[in-house]
Amino acid sequence: MSKKITIDNIAAAMGVSKTTVSRTISGKGRISAKTRDRILSYIAENNYNPHALAKGLANSKTYNIAIVIPEEYNLVELPFFQKSLMGILEITEDADYDILLVMVKPNDITQLIKVITNNKVDGVILARTYQKDMAAEYLLEQKIPFVSMGSSNNELIAQVDNDHQTACYELTSLLLSQDIKRLALIGGDESHVVTENRYRGYVRAHQTNIIPLDQDIIYLNALYPAYIQRICDDLLKSRIDGIICMDDSICTILLSYLKSKKILIPEDIKIASFYHSAILDHNIPSITSIKFDEAELGRAACCKLLDILNESAKTPMEKPVGQLRYEIIIRESTTKTSS
Amino acid sequence: MSKKITIDNIAAAMGVSKTTVSRTISGKGRISAKTRDRILSYIAENNYNPHALAKGLANSKTYNIAIVIPEEYNLVELPFFQKSLMGILEITEDADYDILLVMVKPNDITQLIKVITNNKVDGVILARTYQKDMAAEYLLEQKIPFVSMGSSNNELIAQVDNDHQTACYELTSLLLSQDIKRLALIGGDESHVVTENRYRGYVRAHQTNIIPLDQDIIYLNALYPAYIQRICDDLLKSRIDGIICMDDSICTILLSYLKSKKILIPEDIKIASFYHSAILDHNIPSITSIKFDEAELGRAACCKLLDILNESAKTPMEKPVGQLRYEIIIRESTTKTSS
DNA sequence: CTGAAAGCGCTTACAG
DNA sequence: CTGAAAGCGCTTACAG
Numbered sequence: 001m002s003k004k005i006t007i008d009n010i011a012a013a014m015g016v017s018k019t020t021v022s023r024t025i026s027g028k029g030r031i032s033a034k035t036r037d038r039i040l041s042y043i044a045e046n047n048y049n050p051h052a053l054a055k056g057l058a059n060s061k062t063y064n065i066a067i068v069i070p071e072e073y074n075l076v077e078l079p080f081f082q083k084s085l086m087g088i089l090e091i092t093e094d095a096d097y098d099i100l101l102v103m104v105k106p107n108d109i110t111q112l113i114k115v116i117t118n119n120k121v122d123g124v125i126l127a128r129t130y131q132k133d134m135a136a137e138y139l140l141e142q143k144i145p146f147v148s149m150g151s152s153n154n155e156l157i158a159q160v161d162n163d164h165q166t167a168c169y170e171l172t173s174l175l176l177s178q179d180i181k182r183l184a185l186i187g188g189d190e191s192h193v194v195t196e197n198r199y200r201g202y203v204r205a206h207q208t209n210i211i212p213l214d215q216d217i218i219y220l221n222a223l224y225p226a227y228i229q230r231i232c233d234d235l236l237k238s239r240i241d242g243i244i245c246m247d248d249s250i251c252t253i254l255l256s257y258l259k260s261k262k263i264l265i266p267e268d269i270k271i272a273s274f275y276h277s278a279i280l281d282h283n284i285p286s287i288t289s290i291k292f293d294e295a296e297l298g299r300a301a302c303c304k305l306l307d308i309l310n311e312s313a314k315t316p317m318e319k320p321v322g323q324l325r326y327e328i329i330i331r332e333s334t335t336k337t338s339s
Numbered sequence: 340m341s342k343k344i345t346i347d348n349i350a351a352a353m354g355v356s357k358t359t360v361s362r363t364i365s366g367k368g369r370i371s372a373k374t375r376d377r378i379l380s381y382i383a384e385n386n387y388n389p390h391a392l393a394k395g396l397a398n399s400k401t402y403n404i405a406i407v408i409p410e411e412y413n414l415v416e417l418p419f420f421q422k423s424l425m426g427i428l429e430i431t432e433d434a435d436y437d438i439l440l441v442m443v444k445p446n447d448i449t450q451l452i453k454v455i456t457n458n459k460v461d462g463v464i465l466a467r468t469y470q471k472d473m474a475a476e477y478l479l480e481q482k483i484p485f486v487s488m489g490s491s492n493n494e495l496i497a498q499v500d501n502d503h504q505t506a507c508y509e510l511t512s513l514l515l516s517q518d519i520k521r522l523a524l525i526g527g528d529e530s531h532v533v534t535e536n537r538y539r540g541y542v543r544a545h546q547t548n549i550i551p552l553d554q555d556i557i558y559l560n561a562l563y564p565a566y567i568q569r570i571c572d573d574l575l576k577s578r579i580d581g582i583i584c585m586d587d588s589i590c591t592i593l594l595s596y597l598k599s600k601k602i603l604i605p606e607d608i609k610i611a612s613f614y615h616s617a618i619l620d621h622n623i624p625s626i627t628s629i630k631f632d633e634a635e636l637g638r639a640a641c642c643k644l645l646d647i648l649n650e651s652a653k654t655p656m657e658k659p660v661g662q663l664r665y666e667i668i669i670r671e672s673t674t675k676t677s678s
Numbered sequence: 679c680t681g682a683a684a685g686c687g688c689t690t691a692c693a694g
Numbered sequence: 695c696t697g698a699a700a701g702c703g704c705t706t707a708c709a710g
Contacts, residue, residue: 006703017681022705029706030679049456053396054703057686062392063459064439071425082421086410089442093450098459099440100403103428111432117388120402120437249617256621278588279618282595345687356697361689368690369695393687396702 005048014039025050065092065305066100066121068112068135070128079277080294081127084149087298088125095306097122109134116144123305125149129159129193145308149301151193158308160300162292162324164194164274168201169208171244171272171290171328176209178334180242180270184217184235186228186254187246195220198246198274228253236261242270242334248277248289255283271333285332292326300324344387353378364389404431404644405439405460407451407474409467418616419633420466423488426637427464434645436461448473455483462644464488468498468532484647488640490532497647499639501631501663503533503613507540508547510583510611510629510667515548517673519581519609523556523574525567525593526585534559537585537613567592575600581609581673587616587628594622610672624671631665639663 007025011018016035023029024036025043042048056062067088069081085099092099100121102111112135115121124146126135136157139146147158175183185202187195199220206213217238219231232254235243245251251273258265265271265285273280276291346364350357355374362368363375364382395401406427408420424438431438439460441450451474454460463478463485475496478485486497514522524541526534538559545552556577558570567589574582584590590612597604604610604624612619615630 008703018704019681019683019706020679023680026705032679035679047456049458051396051703052457052459053392053401054686055705057390057392057396057688057702058704058706060686067440079418085440086442089440093442098454101406101424101428101438101440103425103432115437117386118391119388120391252617252621256623259623278591279621282591282618284595284598284623347687357688358690358697358699359695362696365689371695374695390687393702394689396686396704397688397690399702 004051005046006051007048010039010042010046010048014042060119062120062122063096063098064100064121065097065302066102066112066115066124068102068104068124068126071103071105080275083294084127084298084301087295087300088302089298090295091299091302091306097306097309104135107134109138113138116142123147123309125301125305129157131191131193131196145305147301147305147308149297151197153193158304160297160304160324161194162297162326165197165201165204167274167290167326167328168198168244169205170201171288172202172205173209174328175242175244175270175272175334176205176211178270180334181211182214182217182238182240182242184238184240184243185219185246186222186231186243186250187218187220188222188250190220195246202244222250225253229257232257232261236263240269242272245271245273248273248275248280251287251289252279255287265333266335276327276329281329281331283333288331288334289329290326291329293324297324343390344385345390346387349378349381349385349387353381399458401459401461402435402437403439403460404436404641405441405451405454405463407441407443407463407465410442410444419614422633423466423637423640426634426639427641428637429634430638430641430645436645436648443474446473448477452477455481462486462648464640464644468496470530470532470535484644486640486644486647488636490536492532497643499636499643499663500533501636501665504536504540504543506613506629506665506667507537507583508544509540510627511541511544512548513667514581514583514609514611514673515544515550517609519673520550521553521556521577521579521581523577523579523582524558524585525561525570525582525589526557526559527561527589529559534585541583561589564592568596571596571600575602579608581611584610584612587612587614587619590626590628591618594626604672605674615666615668620668620670622672627670627673628668629665630668632663636663 007018007021011021020031020035021039024031024039052063067085089099100115102115104112124139124144126146126148129136129148129150129152131153133152136148136152136154140156147160149160151161152159172183185199187199189195203213217235217240222228222231228250243254245254251271258269263269272288274290276289280287280289346357346360350360359370359374360378363370363378391402406424427438439454441454443451463483465474465485465487468475468487468489468491470492472491475487475491475493479495486499488499490500491498511522524538526538528534542552556574556579561567561570571593582593584593590610597608602608611627613629615628619626619628
């Protein structure tokens, strides 16, 4: 189309200085209503758009936010990432910021460092937190504003999260109170803070319900199908009544394996899981699970970061994010059989 | 940490002009080996990193690529998007570019326009193509380099795709040759180019196998569960032998409904689908499906765009992307029952 | 209310 | 081989 129009062009066409043009655009400083309106209408007609780079260079901002995602999302089909990302995008739609995607590996945050040292972003959202989190440490050290989705043990880190501990507490209590006394737990990566939180909820529920905890039916780091199957073999020998899976990926593998072993659910064993995903809900029998609003989590994280970024300049309006809720969806897999 | 170091600082410290520093960094123009090495080692020690914005402003590049994803990914749990995104990120890791995420709605590409007019990106990857594609038309008109993942009917558009037509042709032929003569087809959004391509493969397979086509057992635009169930009711009356689903989302809904109707698979009806996802593979019975390498698709798209972006400057090296293959995974849902 | 000028950090003809 | 200078498009004290 027509040539890219700049603030200089406008100034020349209007017979004013570019200072004036810049000011009417930014709304800073007093401009006579008359010249302002003239300039504004000229801008509208010739549909001028500021050059983000130049603007950014002048006030050392990039108007970009990085979302850091672990490479492991490559392997699993969990919709968590996609849904929370959509929530983040909803927020940035109306903000001045755009989203830059950065992928990091377990012990390799070079991509994040690259993006930070090249000054490509103003702030960062961490899509997952680890007990010992290289990315978080680096950002803290560099004094880059960031918020993490998922809890961190470090209080210096701005964070948003669903209450996984209470969620797991409630789910566990619910099952224990249904006469499922020997309730196993299979969890994922122990280095994830979220794994620890769920574990704690499970423990707490046993204490409250005065049911002894059996460490032999608690398995963490169940990351590979083969290991999950071995766990399953062990559990079958342990005469358990039920199993809580910490995510739908674990649960899916478990379900296939149990079916191959002709174990009936819920007759022989009750099953419950985290994440109310399609794969669990369409399963026969459908699986009791905890449902989080991932998009809401993304929205909350993004709002929080925007608040931090604007804090210095504008009034710290700290939009209260509200408690992020969850829901326990009861399905066939934990329902008493009518026999 | 230490203050951000600039080209000016280096020049001062080294007693040379910033021209010289800039040149040794970019490698353009002749510099004496001696001063070059001095500067280079100084840079390494004080770990200097160029300011991307300033660099970009000077040579009017942003070093960003936009990935445009449709909002509808919000609704479905298809791992397609996530996997192809990971492929794209793999490529940009070693390139100078970063990935900016842009979400568009069916009839609203304002976010894309915003990113383009604000000069935030140098090129674009379209994650989905439509028969009439607002985004593609806009980019063509603005002369922004872009490539689409998925086929387009417009030859002016750089595109990468799996061969969905041949894939559907082969799958259909395979089933027809197994004595599944009345083979229904349930497809998604007709405005997607990919839907048309699969449909054509289905038709072509009937012609080749000299089996009459029955339009009454072909359903497109099966976008909502309720509609899919109604289709299913119709099909059950039509005495069909098998059904091909154009995606795993449709297939999942179909499977639940068929189970609720006590229809046995594969005994009563054979089922096959596109997308070899966990949900179909873990289903009992497991579902025959076509497997694509989504990460490879992302990689190919990204390489192609990088080629286009570099074409003007460097030598057009047009890395040949190679045919993107697919695989038909035969599972229980189409296997002859031994009765 | 308005403008001339310097500056953000880099690049690149042009002239030695 | 090297440098002074102008420029990318915007912002913002400073001075009217």
